[in-house]
Amino acid sequence: MTNSHVWEYGFVVKGRAFSSRARRKTKDRYKDKIRKSAQKVLPPTPTKEPVVLRLYYYHWGRHQIDHDNLSGVISDALKGLAYEDDSQVIDSQTILVNMNGSYWLADPPEELLDHLERPGEGVVIIISPVRAIRAPWLERR
Secondary structure, eight states: OOOOOOOEEEEEESSSSTTTSOHHHHHHHHHHHHHHHHTSSOOSSSSSSSSSHHHHHHHHSSSOOOOHHHHHHHHHHHHHTSSOOOOGGGEEEEEEETTTTTOOSSSSHHHHHHHHOOOOOOOOOOOEEGGGGGGGGGGOO
């Protein structure tokens, strides 16, 4: 991607999420699942640009997961696929949502709406270049 293009990629990893504290085999299987979902939407070459990573984990409250540990395993899984190195992730947001509650969604991403039409546990992952967050003080010139 060149700096003149604004892009954004989003996808859903269905099922229970696992953190970086999970057993090695469990964590490795989860990373593979993330990569398989990502490969369906990402371009063949990882970006060299700094990125923003947004994660929305929808669950039924059956287990607790730490947002830092969840974002760590997802960020690591996307290294070499979405971006060259996870040091390019300059901002991230992880939202854990217990689906037993009631929520109002303001301008939700399309990937999230698609996922919520067929409810179940899963993580909606959105990868954007820095300029896609519409913060003029962060844009490169």
